[in-house]
Amino acid sequence: VPVGDRQGFAERLISRVAARESQIVLGLDPDPARLWPAAGASAAQGTSPAEQAAAAVAAHCRAVIDAAGPACVAMKPQLACFERLGAAGWAALAAAVQHAHAAGLLVLADAKRGDIDVSAAAYAQALVGSTATPFGTVDGLGADAFTANPYMGSDTLEVLSRGARAAGAGVFVLVRTSNPGAADIEDLQLAGGGTVWERVATLVATLGGDDDGPLSDVGAVVGATAPEHVGRLRELMPRTPFLLPGVGAQGGRVEDLAPAFAPGRAGGLVTASRSIVFAHEQAGGDPAASARAEAERLRLAAWDLA
Amino acid sequence: VPVGDRQGFAERLISRVAARESQIVLGLDPDPARLWPAAGASAAQGTSPAEQAAAAVAAHCRAVIDAAGPACVAMKPQLACFERLGAAGWAALAAAVQHAHAAGLLVLADAKRGDIDVSAAAYAQALVGSTATPFGTVDGLGADAFTANPYMGSDTLEVLSRGARAAGAGVFVLVRTSNPGAADIEDLQLAGGGTVWERVATLVATLGGDDDGPLSDVGAVVGATAPEHVGRLRELMPRTPFLLPGVGAQGGRVEDLAPAFAPGRAGGLVTASRSIVFAHEQAGGDPAASARAEAERLRLAAWDLA
Numbered sequence: 001v002p003v004g005d006r007q008g009f010a011e012r013l014i015s016r017v018a019a020r021e022s023q024i025v026l027g028l029d030p031d032p033a034r035l036w037p038a039a040g041a042s043a044a045q046g047t048s049p050a051e052q053a054a055a056a057v058a059a060h061c062r063a064v065i066d067a068a069g070p071a072c073v074a075m076k077p078q079l080a081c082f083e084r085l086g087a088a089g090w091a092a093l094a095a096a097v098q099h100a101h102a103a104g105l106l107v108l109a110d111a112k113r114g115d116i117d118v119s120a121a122a123y124a125q126a127l128v129g130s131t132a133t134p135f136g137t138v139d140g141l142g143a144d145a146f147t148a149n150p151y152m153g154s155d156t157l158e159v160l161s162r163g164a165r166a167a168g169a170g171v172f173v174l175v176r177t178s179n180p181g182a183a184d185i186e187d188l189q190l191a192g193g194g195t196v197w198e199r200v201a202t203l204v205a206t207l208g209g210d211d212d213g214p215l216s217d218v219g220a221v222v223g224a225t226a227p228e229h230v231g232r233l234r235e236l237m238p239r240t241p242f243l244l245p246g247v248g249a250q251g252g253r254v255e256d257l258a259p260a261f262a263p264g265r266a267g268g269l270v271t272a273s274r275s276i277v278f279a280h281e282q283a284g285g286d287p288a289a290s291a292r293a294e295a296e297r298l299r300l301a302a303w304d305l306a
Numbered sequence: 307v308p309v310g311d312r313q314g315f316a317e318r319l320i321s322r323v324a325a326r327e328s329q330i331v332l333g334l335d336p337d338p339a340r341l342w343p344a345a346g347a348s349a350a351q352g353t354s355p356a357e358q359a360a361a362a363v364a365a366h367c368r369a370v371i372d373a374a375g376p377a378c379v380a381m382k383p384q385l386a387c388f389e390r391l392g393a394a395g396w397a398a399l400a401a402a403v404q405h406a407h408a409a410g411l412l413v414l415a416d417a418k419r420g421d422i423d424v425s426a427a428a429y430a431q432a433l434v435g436s437t438a439t440p441f442g443t444v445d446g447l448g449a450d451a452f453t454a455n456p457y458m459g460s461d462t463l464e465v466l467s468r469g470a471r472a473a474g475a476g477v478f479v480l481v482r483t484s485n486p487g488a489a490d491i492e493d494l495q496l497a498g499g500g501t502v503w504e505r506v507a508t509l510v511a512t513l514g515g516d517d518d519g520p521l522s523d524v525g526a527v528v529g530a531t532a533p534e535h536v537g538r539l540r541e542l543m544p545r546t547p548f549l550l551p552g553v554g555a556q557g558g559r560v561e562d563l564a565p566a567f568a569p570g571r572a573g574g575l576v577t578a579s580r581s582i583v584f585a586h587e588q589a590g591g592d593p594a595a596s597a598r599a600e601a602e603r604l605r606l607a608a609w610d611l612a
Contacts, residue, residue, distance in 0.1 A: 029425060032439035040440065049442030056441070080421060080428035084437045085444055087397040094392060112421055114455060115386060116485045119335060119416075122386035131390045133338035134346065135362070136355030138391055149420060151457040151480060153487020174457060179422045181459020184509060189497035196502065199494060 009145055009170030010215040010266075013073075013241060016106055017266040022073040023302045024295055025108060025243065027273025028061050028096060029078035032085070035060040036277075036287045046088070054088035057081075061096040065103050067288035068276050071295035074144070075100035076108045076243075076271055097141055106144040108243065108269075112174060113160070114149035120156050124163025145170035147221055147243070150200045151185075154207070161207050161218050170217045170241070173204045175233065178223025178246030197229070201236040208240055214263055216240050222260070224252025224270070231259040242268050247298070248275025254301040261306035270302050315451055315476030316521040316572075319379075319547060322412055323572040328379040329608045330601055331414060331549065333579025334367050334402060335384035338391070341366040342583075342593045352394070360394035363387075367402040371409050373594035374582050377601035380450070381406035382414045382549075382577055403447055412450040414549065414575075418480065419466070420455035426462050430469025451476035453527055453549070456506045457491075460513070467513050467524050476523045476547070479510045481539060484529025484552030503535070507542040514546055520569055522546050528566070530558025530576070537565040548574050553604070554581025560607040567612035576608050 017023055032053040042059035046052035065075060075096070082093035097107050113123040125131045127146040131138045148160050148171050161171045176186055176197040186197040201220065208216030216239045222230060224246035233242070242260045246252035247270050260268030272295070280290035323329055338359040348365035352358030371381060381402070388399035403413050419429040431437045433452040437444045454466050454477050467477045482492055482503040492503040507526065514522025522545045528536060530552035539548070548566045552558035553576050566574030578601070586596035 029428070031424075032437065032441070032444075043441055046441070049439060050444045052441035053437070053439040053444055056439075078421075078425050078428070080419070080425045080432055083396075084428050084432035084446055086400060086432075086446070087393040089432075090389075090396045091393040110425075112419070112455070113386070115384075115418055116483070116487075118337075119384050119386045122335070122384070122390050126386055126390035131338065131359070133355060133359040133362075135338070135349055135352070135358035138338075138356045138359055140390055140392070149418070149455045149457050151455050151491055152483050152485060153490035153492065155485055155487035157487075177422070177458050179458060179461055181422075181461035181463075184459035185457055185502065185506065186459065188502065188505060191495035191497050196491065196494065200491065203490060 008168055009217040010213060012144065013106065014215060014264065014266045017073050020073045020104065021303060022071055022299045023265055023269050023306065024072045024299045025074045025076045025269050025271040026065070026068050026072040026276060026295065027076045027078065027271050028064060029081045029273050030057045030060050031081065032057055036063055039063060050085050050088045054085045054092040057085065058092040058095045062099050063288065064277055064291060065099050065105070068291040068295035069103045069105055071292065071299045072105060074106035074108050074269065076110050079109060079111045094141060097143060108172065109141060109143035109146040111146045112149050113146065114152050114156050116152065116156055117159055120159035121163050124160055128164050128169035129167040143169065145172060145219065147172045147174065149174050150203065154203050157203065157207055165217055170219055172219035172221050172243045173200065175200050175204060175220040176222055176226060176229050178225040178250050178252065182223065198236060201233055204240060205237045214239065215266055219243055221245065224257060225250050227256035230257055234259040234262050239263055241266060243271060244268060245271045248272045254298060254305060258305055265306040268306065270298060272298055314474055315523040316519060318450065319412065320521060320570065320572045323379050326379045326410065327609060328377055328605045329571055329575050329612065330378045330605045331380045331382045331575050331577040332370070332374050332378040332582060332601065333382045333384065333577050334370060335387045335579050336363045336366050337387065338363055342369055345369060356392050356394045360391045360398040363391065363395070364398040364401045368405050369594065370583055370597060371405055371411070374597040374601035375406070375409045375411055377598065377605040378411060380412035380414050380575065382416050384416045400447060403449060414478065415447060415449035415452040417452045418455050419452065420458050420462050422458065422462055423465055426465035427469050430466055434470050434475035435473040449475065451478060451525065453478045453480065455480050456509065460509050463509065463513055471523060476525055478525035478527050478549045479506070481506050481510060481526040482528055482532060482535050484531040484556050484558065488529065504542060507539055510546060511543045520545065521572060525549055527551065530563055531556050533562030536563055540565040540568050545569055547572060549577060550574060551577045554578045560604060560611060564611055571612040574612065576604060578604055
């Protein structure tokens with residue numbers, strides 16, 4: 001489906017969650033030194049270390065998507081892991097996006113971008129839109145949504161979300177993240193009351209507009225490691241889809257996330273990366289079978305709760 | 307010079323500013339629909355719209371560097387503008403970095419990245435370091451420094467700056483930016499006194515360490531459009547190099563930035579993009595001659611002041 005003809009992101013997310021009976025987002029942050037064993041064979045396609053590593057990374061992503069994808073609703077590539085392989089890495093990223101789409105998954109580009117006016121517009125073109133050039137239109141990555149950083153304020157987020165909306169795509173804004181450093185800036189108490197993350201939550205709710213559909217196309221990244229905040233965040237952002245990283249390797253538990261699902265199952269997307277991809281290191285056995293089993297376990301835990 | 311053999315970023319910055327008698331940073335944010343006329347001829351090298359546009363963008367960057375580079379100390383590519391052309395765009399970015407280095411310029415990758423642990427480390431590998439893979443070492447972009455976003459806190463910044471330092475590179479952390487939206491989060495007053503940007507400034511000064519050299523390798527992005535804050539920022543970050551965007555098209559004036567230069571000329575780097583690249587649209591005449599003249603005008607304005 002051409003990007004311009006896609007339905008809005010919120011509608012697409014709701015229908016895809018229902019059809020796949022899953023709220024699980026498969027995170028892919030491939031380390032070329034720690035790929036599934038079978039992926040290495042693809043390296044022979046490359047003629048330089050970068051191309052060999054990128055070919056192996058692409059094969060690894062295909063294998064992980066094939067194994068765990070059926071239990072998931074979306075794939076979330078971590079862009080840094082591809083960028084470190086240069087142009088060949090960006091091509092591997094594009095191939096992973098295409099493979100995920102072919103497998104029926106949405107793609108949420110974990111980019112954490114934020115910038116002013118023309119630069120913000122260019123990020124939206126790169127990740128979810130396209131660019132008009134004198135040589136013809138150049139399609140971007142074709143993701144369904146991307147993550148964004150709110151530090152520079154609402155004008156930067158408005159341009160990102162406008163660019164996304166024009167492409168039928170969504171944005172997930174960092175609000176209260178899952179790392180210890182969230183205490184340094186996000187948790188600061190404001191003179192006017194509340195915290196920085198509460199102020200950002202209010203911005204995000206405003207950006208999502210007052211359409212009365214069940215979900216907005218501007219989402220929030222809400223760390224699963226701080227479940228005590230999830231209820232308050234849902235209060236401040238009643239229609240906002242939450243992307244919930246930190247389950248598994250970072251210590252968060254699906255069972256603690258119930259308020260996320262208040263606006264419906266698509267209101268809470270649970271991301272897991274290393275706990276799925278490296279499940280065989282805990283469970284033993286075949287990487288693909290272990291990844292599939294762990295993704296399915298998470299799928300049921302979230303689905304039963306929501 | 308192999309990345310691992312480079313001297314530290316602060317020393318390199320100081321000696322390069324002195325040698326080139328310039329504090330001007332040439333910003334490159336190429337729009338394929340608005341390149342210098344001669345660049346279009348290079349598009350014939352490409353076989354797809356993305357490759358054609360990327361070839362034209364690469365030619366434009368070379369021409370702008372050749373024209374304005376002699377009056378500058380560094381080149382600052384805006385990564386979004388290259389990412390929107392996909393893998394071909396990333397290759398054009400790498401070519402622009404190489405051309406800038408060959409012209410004697412430092413390269414400050416305007417990426418505004420920020421992420422947790424392994425992802426932050428991967429961004430440092432991508433932009434200034436390298437990645438060990440089973441297929442050999444893959445070099446990153448080879449920039450001398452990159453811009454970073456502090457929203458997620460000190461653990462994210464520590465990993466980014468450690469990765470940069472290991473590569474002899476620097477980081478410039480967004481502190482108080484030049485856009486109107488800076489009022490939304492950065493300017494918030496804290497319950498404990500001060501603003502969010504003052505808290506970030508304190509984090510940045512701490513990250514820079516207590517080495518007693520004249521400059522730290524952790525810098526700050528400080529918008530030139532809020533000159534009333536520059537003195538306070540210098541007080542909070544006495545050894546921090548400032549990257550000062552917003553001069554020219556965004557309304558900032560070099561004359562208002564004197565406190566930035568307190569630790570020496572390399573303490574204040576003045577970035578300009580559109581005011582240099584599109585100078586001919588104001589001045590008339592040849593794009594290259596106008597860009598060179600405007601860069602030289604800025605160079606003298608800053609050098610005389612500092």
